[in-house]
Amino acid sequence: MNNNVLKKILLSAAALVPTAYASGNETLPEISFNGNAGMPPLYRCGETAEFRIRMPEIPEAEKTFQITLLDDRNRKVLQKDCNLAEHREVSVSGTLQEPGFLRCRILLRKNRKPAFRPLVAAAGFDVEKIRPGAEPDADFMGFWKTAKEKFDRKIPADYQVKFMKSAGGFRHCEATCANYDGTRTYSFISIPEKPGRYPILVKIPPAGPGIWRPFNRANTITATVNVHHRRMGLPDGKQDQKAFKALNTPLLYSFQGAPDREKYYYYKSILGVQRILDYLTARPEWDGRHLVMDGQSQGGAFSLMMAALYPKVTAAAAEIPALCDHRGPQAGWPRLLAKIRNADEMSGYYDTAFFCREIRVPVIVAVGMIDTLCPPRSVLAAFNSIPGQEKRLVYGPFTGHGWGKKMKDFESLRLEFIRQQLTK
Numbered sequence: 001m002n003n004n005v006l007k008k009i010l011l012s013a014a015a016l017v018p019t020a021y022a023s024g025n026e027t028l029p030e031i032s033f034n035g036n037a038g039m040p041p042l043y044r045c046g047e048t049a050e051f052r053i054r055m056p057e058i059p060e061a062e063k064t065f066q067i068t069l070l071d072d073r074n075r076k077v078l079q080k081d082c083n084l085a086e087h088r089e090v091s092v093s094g095t096l097q098e099p100g101f102l103r104c105r106i107l108l109r110k111n112r113k114p115a116f117r118p119l120v121a122a123a124g125f126d127v128e129k130i131r132p133g134a135e136p137d138a139d140f141m142g143f144w145k146t147a148k149e150k151f152d153r154k155i156p157a158d159y160q161v162k163f164m165k166s167a168g169g170f171r172h173c174e175a176t177c178a179n180y181d182g183t184r185t186y187s188f189i190s191i192p193e194k195p196g197r198y199p200i201l202v203k204i205p206p207a208g209p210g211i212w213r214p215f216n217r218a219n220t221i222t223a224t225v226n227v228h229h230r231r232m233g234l235p236d237g238k239q240d241q242k243a244f245k246a247l248n249t250p251l252l253y254s255f256q257g258a259p260d261r262e263k264y265y266y267y268k269s270i271l272g273v274q275r276i277l278d279y280l281t282a283r284p285e286w287d288g289r290h291l292v293m294d295g296q297s298q299g300g301a302f303s304l305m306m307a308a309l310y311p312k313v314t315a316a317a318a319e320i321p322a323l324c325d326h327r328g329p330q331a332g333w334p335r336l337l338a339k340i341r342n343a344d345e346m347s348g349y350y351d352t353a354f355f356c357r358e359i360r361v362p363v364i365v366a367v368g369m370i371d372t373l374c375p376p377r378s379v380l381a382a383f384n385s386i387p388g389q390e391k392r393l394v395y396g397p398f399t400g401h402g403w404g405k406k407m408k409d410f411e412s413l414r415l416e417f418i419r420q421q422l423t424k
Contacts, residue, residue, distance in 0.1 A: 027056055027058055027115065027116055028056060028116050028120070029053050029054060029055055029056060029106055029116070029120050030053070030054040030056075031051060031052065031053055031054075031104070031120055031121040031398065032052045033049065033050060033051065033052065033123065034048070034049070034050040034052070039397060040124070040369060040395035040397040041121075041122075041123040041124065041369075041397060042123070042124045042125075042127060043095070043123060043124070043125050043126075044125065044126055045095070045096055045097050045098060045099065045125045045126045046095055046097060047095060047125070048093050048094070048095050049093065049094060049095060049102055049123035049125075050091055050092070050093040051069075051091065051092050051093070051104045051121055051123070052089075052090075052091050053067070053089070053090045053091070053092070053104075053106065053120075054088065054089050055084060055087075055088045055089070055090070055106075055108070058108065058110060058115050060110055060111070061084075061108055061109065061110040061115050062108065062109045062110065063083060063084050063085060064081055064082065064083050064084065065081075065082055065084065065106055065107060065108035066079065066080070066081050066082070066106070066107045066108075067079070067080050067082060067090065067092050067104065067105070067106050068080075068104075068105045068106075068107070069092060069094045069102055069103065069104055069105075070102070070103045070105065071096060071100055071101075071102060071103075072100040072101055072329045072330045072375075072377045073329045077094045077096075077102065078092060078094055080092065084108075092104070095125070096125040098125075098126075099125055099126040099127060099128075099129040099130045100124075100125055100127075100130065100329075100377055101122045101123065101124050101125070101127070101330075101369070101375075101376050101377055102122065102123045102124075102125065103119060103121075103122045103370070104119070104120055104121040104122065104123075105118040105119050105120070106118060106120050117400070119370045119372060119400070120370065120398075121369075121370060121397075121398065122369040122370055122376065124369070124376065124380075127376075127380050128380075128384060129384075130377055130380040130381050130384055131381060131384060131385075132325050132327070132328055132351070132353040132354070132381040132382075132385060133325055133326075133327040133328030133329060133331075133381070134327040134328075134348065136348055136351070136354035136357065137345070137348055137349070140348065140349065140354055141358060143261075143349055144270070144309055144349075147262075147267070147270075147271060148271060148274060148309075151180075151271045151275075152275075155178050155179065155180060156178060157177050157178060157275055157278070157279070158177060158178040159175065159176070159177050159279050160175070160176050160177075160184075161173050161174070161175045161176075161189075162174045162175075164188075164214070166193060168216055169192060169193050169194065170190040170191060170192055170193060170214075170216050171190070171191045171193055172188070172189070172190050172214045173188070173189045173190075173191070173214075174186070174187070174188055174189075175187045175188075175189050175223075175276065175279060177272065177275045177276060177279065179229055179268045179271065179272050179275075180268050180271075181229075181268075183229035183230060183268060184229065184230075184272075185225065185226070185229065185268075185269075185272025185273065185275060185276060186210070186225075186226045186228070186231060186232075186233075187223050187224060187225040187226065187276045188211070188212065188213060188214040188215075188223065188224045189214060189221070189222070189223045189280070190214040190215065190216050190217075190221070190222045190223075191221050191283070191285055192219060192220070192221070192285070196219075196285070197284075197285060197286065197287040197288070198219055198220055198221045198285055198286065198287055199219075199220055199221070199286075199287055199289070199290030199291070199292070199422040199423070200220070200221045200222075200223065200280050200281070200286055200290065200291045200292070201217055201220050201221070201222050201223075201292050201294060201418065201422060202222075202223045202224075202225060202276075202277065202280070202291070202292070202293050202294065202306075203215070203222070203223070203224045203225075203293075203294045203295060203299065204224075204225055204226075204227065204273065204293070204294075204295040204298070204299035204302035204303060204306075205224065205226060205227070205295070205296075205298070205299050206295070206296045206297040206298050206299050206300075207254065207297060207298040207322070207333070207334075208239075208244070209228070209232040209233075209239040209240065209241065209243070209244040210224075210226035210227065210228055210232050210233075210239070211224045211226065212226075212232065212233030212234070212237050212238065212239060213237045220422060221280065221283070221285055221286065223276065223280055225272075225273050225276045225277075227266065227269035227272075227273070227298065227302065228247070228253070228269075229268050229269070229272070230243070230247070231243070232244055232247075252334065253265050254266070254298075254333075254334040255334060255336070255339050255340055258336060258340040258343050258346060258347075259340055259341070259342045259343040259345075259346040259347075260346065261345075261346040261349050261350075264346065264350065266323075266350055269302075270302075270305060270309070273302060273306060274306070274309060274310055277291070277306065277310050277312070277313075281312050289314070290314055290421065290422050290423075290424075291310075291312050291313050291314050292313070292314060292315045292316070292317070292418055292421045292422055293306045293307060293313055293315070293316040293317070294316070294317045294414075294418060295317070295318060295319070295321075296318075296319040296320060297319070297320050297321065297322045297333065297373070297374060297401065298322050298323070298333075299318075300317075300318035300319050300320060300321030300322065300365075301318070301321045301322045301323040301324070301352045303316045303317060303318045303321070304316055304318050304321055304352050304355055304356055304359065304363070304365075304382065305352065305355045307355075307359045307361055307363065308355040308356065308357075308358035308359050309355070309358075313361060314361055314362075314421060315361050315362045315363070315417070315418075315421035316359070316361065316362075316363050316364075317363075317364050317365075317414050317417060317418060318363065318364070318365045318366070319365075319366040319410065319414070320366055320367060320368055320371055320373075320374045320379065320401055320402075321352050321365065321374060321379060321382060322334070322352070322373070322374050323350055323351065323352045324351065324352040324353050324374065324378035324379055324381060324382040325351065325352075325353050325377070325378040325381040325382065326343075326347035326348070326350070326351050327344060327347065327348070327351075328353075328377065328378060328381055329377065330375035330376075330377040330378055331375075331378055332352070332373070332374040332375060332378035332379070333373045333374055336350075352382045353378075353381045353382040353385050354385070356382045356383065356385040356386045357385045357386075357387070359386050359387070360387070360388065361390070362390040362391070362417075362421060363386055363390070363391045363392070364391070364392045364394065364413065364414060364417045365379065365382075365383050365391070365392070365393050365394070366393075366394045366395075366396065366410045366414070367379040367380065367383070367393060367394070367395055367396065368396040368399035368400050368401060369395055369396060369397050369398070369399065370398060370399065370400050371396075371399065371400050371401045372400065372401065373400075373401040374401060380393075392413075392417075394409070394410045394413055396409075396410065
């Protein structure tokens with residue numbers, strides 16, 4: 001057993017402390033931690049994290065279940081088989097001697113399939129010390145500065161704005177701009193009809209076909225910018241799933257073009273989003289002061305990227321951001337190096353953690369501690385790279401990718417952050 005890891009297991013029928021998690025779903029285990037951890041469950045390296053587990057009643061489930069504690073390198077810290085008839089309440093403990101997350105998986109089968117998601121909890125150790133798995137190339141920002149200059153020089157913007165409708169005191173438009181290879185970047189914009197100068201809020205959608213309807217916010221110019229280079233919308237404003245399926249054949253779009261850094265799919269996306277920001281900030285209705293980015297997962301990554309690349313961005317909100325720490329032990333979606341050979345060098349130019357080093361504006365970030373698509377280690381590698389003090393990290397202790405009902409706490413903090421950043 002690795003000397004850097006202390007392990008022990010305690011099997012007991014003792015009463016649990018008040019649980020930190022109540023799912024509302026009786027088929028999921030209830031998890032709490034030893035009292036000195038607080039919420040979220042964060043420890044110092046060498047301290048002991050105790051996972052206190054109460055197993056649910058699941059009809060027809062197998063009588064035994066397996067508990068595994070894993071570190072960020074997928075090394076087993078502990079593995080134990082338990083009998084439900086003997087141990088419906090179980091405590092398992094472990095620690096780490098290096099910064100990271102200790103993850104608790106519980107495998108209980110029903111009809112030969114897992115009865116619930118295996119990853120149920122995680123504890124963090126000295127998480128503020130987590131760093132990216134590699135350093136950026138020396139020309140990281142120079143590459144993107146040159147890319148934008150070349151883009152503007154070689155490809156005329158050719159902005160095309162199509163009026164859609166007026167509703168609720170807003171003018172709704174579709175705005176597109178030219179991109180490489182005859183493609184275009186698509187956005188939807190809402191502008192208050194009342195004459196005046198307004199702040200701008202820009203959203204980038206999570207992975208998928210994108211969003212094809214504008215959204216409103218009182219006294220604000222709002223825009224959704226899609227990362228795709230072709231139209232994914234139907235005339236009725238719905239997503240075109242057939243076109244999206246074709247886009248991802250034979251390879252998911254987030255892998256396409258790699259390992260060539262100028263042919264990678266997001267190269268045109270990053271440049272296209274900046275070009276739409278050029279259009280928005282040139283409009284006479286902009287107040288010239290407030291430009292806030294917002295996004296989730298893929299959109300969270302782009303929110304942070306634009307905060308680094310685009311000088312007029314004044315704040316950014318990023319929920320469970322993707323594309324973090326490609327060369328780290330728990331890389332975030334889409335895990336480029338696991339799919340694309342020889343992508344090590346190229347991946348660095350698309351690593352959210354490296355963009356974060358350049359951010360100088362207020363930021364709020366959310367992380368799910370049991371997120372398997374954008375693992376917490378990858379998000380912390382990015383967040384810890386942001387210099388300065390105007391940043392806030394919000395934990396979802398029992399949250400995976402997509403907060404659902406447990407998103408409420410962060411949602412209220414995010415909305416208040418955006419309100420403040422649009423009006424200060």
